[in-house]
Amino acid sequence: MNIGDRVRLLRAKEQGVISRFLPGDMIEIEIEDGFRIPVMRSELVPVSPLESERLLKTSAYAPQKTVAPSAPAILANQGIYLAFVPVNDREYTLHLINNTDWEFPYTLGEESAGVGSGVQFRGLHSGLLKPKTQQKMNDLYQHAKFEEWPTFVVQGLWFRAGKSSLRTPLLKRFKARAATFFKNKVTVPVLNQTGFQTQLDAEAINANPADSGQPATATKPQKTTTIQPEDLKAEMLKSKSELGGISVERPSSVVDLHIDALLPNGSDKRTPADLLTLQLTTFEKSLENAIASGMHDITFIHGVGSGALRTELHKRLSKHPNVKFYEDAQKQKFGYGATKVTIK
Structure with missing residues (x-):
C-alpha cells in the first residue's frame, strides 16, 4: 500500500x-x-x-477533464488562491486553487531559514491546474506551530488554447501572520469549505492592465509639485527644536491592572463591563507606549480571580506582531497573577 x-x-x-x-x-x-x-x-x-x-463512484482524485466552451464568454482572469482548511482544531491542509478560466501550470515550495546557510527552499508540488479546480497538498500544518510555518512560494504561468493575450508569469511569496491570518474565515472558492485564504494574483492584474486581456483605461494625470531649491535648503537647516514631534509617555515597567490601582477613589457606579474595558484599554495603551519608547519588556499584574482577564490578555498578546513572547512573571512574588511580555 x-x-x-x-x-x-x-x-x-x-x-x-x-x-x-x-x-x-x-x-x-x-x-x-x-x-x-x-x-x-x-x-x-x-x-x-x-x-x-x-x-465505486467517481472520486475527487479522478483525472481532470476539460470541456470546450460552446460559445465565447467573459473570462475570469483573477482567482489564484492559497487556502488553509482546518481538518480539526489542531491541523490545516494546504490547497492551491485556480478559480480563473485559464490553465495554470505551477510549482509550489517552501522557504525557511537554514542553520548558518541562509534561506533554504523545499519543493512541495508541481502540476497543471485546469480552470475552476484545486489541488490539495499532503502536508498538515499544525496550529500550535503557527510561528514556525515557512514562507510559501508559488510560481505559475497562464495558458489558453487559441488567440489570447500574453500574461506575465506569476511569482508570489506568502508568509502567514497571526495579526491578519485569523481575522476572517471565508468559504474557499471551488472547494466550498470554510477556511483561511490569501489571493496570490490580486496585484498582478492591477499592476499591468494589459495582462488581463482587457483594454487599459485612461488614468488622470498626476499633479506635480515644484520644490524650490531655497525652500529645500531652509527645511534642511531647520533646527530640531523647530520640528514638531510626537511625545510618547514611557510606561512603568510594571503596570497594575487591578481596579483599586486604576481607580483609587472608587469605581463609582461603573458596571463590570465598564471596568473590564478600562483594564483592557490601560493594557493596550501601556503595551503600545512600551513598544514605541523602545522598552525591552513590560509586566502586567492582572491577578488570579476567574482568569478571564488573564485569558483575554494572552489572546491579544498571541496575535500582536511586536510581541516576541510572554510568560508568567515572578511566580514567587505575583504567583500566577502577572504576565511578563518581551518585546521584539
Missing part, C-alpha cells in the same frame, strides 16, 4: 484514500468530505482499479 491508494474497511462501509502512515501499524485514510481517520493496516483492503472503475 502507498499514499494515494484507494482502500476500503473490512468491517465497515467506508472507503477512502491513504493520506499517511502512522506509528503502531496504523494508516490514516481520507474518506468523504475530507475527514481523516486512523485504521489498523489489517482492517484495510486495497481496491483494484477495475473494481474502482465499475463499482
Whole structure:
C-alpha cells in the first residue's frame, strides 16, 4: 500500500484514500468530505482499479477533464488562491486553487531559514491546474506551530488554447501572520469549505492592465509639485527644536491592572463591563507606549480571580506582531497573577 491508494474497511462501509502512515501499524485514510481517520493496516483492503472503475463512484482524485466552451464568454482572469482548511482544531491542509478560466501550470515550495546557510527552499508540488479546480497538498500544518510555518512560494504561468493575450508569469511569496491570518474565515472558492485564504494574483492584474486581456483605461494625470531649491535648503537647516514631534509617555515597567490601582477613589457606579474595558484599554495603551519608547519588556499584574482577564490578555498578546513572547512573571512574588511580555 502507498499514499494515494484507494482502500476500503473490512468491517465497515467506508472507503477512502491513504493520506499517511502512522506509528503502531496504523494508516490514516481520507474518506468523504475530507475527514481523516486512523485504521489498523489489517482492517484495510486495497481496491483494484477495475473494481474502482465499475463499482465505486467517481472520486475527487479522478483525472481532470476539460470541456470546450460552446460559445465565447467573459473570462475570469483573477482567482489564484492559497487556502488553509482546518481538518480539526489542531491541523490545516494546504490547497492551491485556480478559480480563473485559464490553465495554470505551477510549482509550489517552501522557504525557511537554514542553520548558518541562509534561506533554504523545499519543493512541495508541481502540476497543471485546469480552470475552476484545486489541488490539495499532503502536508498538515499544525496550529500550535503557527510561528514556525515557512514562507510559501508559488510560481505559475497562464495558458489558453487559441488567440489570447500574453500574461506575465506569476511569482508570489506568502508568509502567514497571526495579526491578519485569523481575522476572517471565508468559504474557499471551488472547494466550498470554510477556511483561511490569501489571493496570490490580486496585484498582478492591477499592476499591468494589459495582462488581463482587457483594454487599459485612461488614468488622470498626476499633479506635480515644484520644490524650490531655497525652500529645500531652509527645511534642511531647520533646527530640531523647530520640528514638531510626537511625545510618547514611557510606561512603568510594571503596570497594575487591578481596579483599586486604576481607580483609587472608587469605581463609582461603573458596571463590570465598564471596568473590564478600562483594564483592557490601560493594557493596550501601556503595551503600545512600551513598544514605541523602545522598552525591552513590560509586566502586567492582572491577578488570579476567574482568569478571564488573564485569558483575554494572552489572546491579544498571541496575535500582536511586536510581541516576541510572554510568560508568567515572578511566580514567587505575583504567583500566577502577572504576565511578563518581551518585546521584539
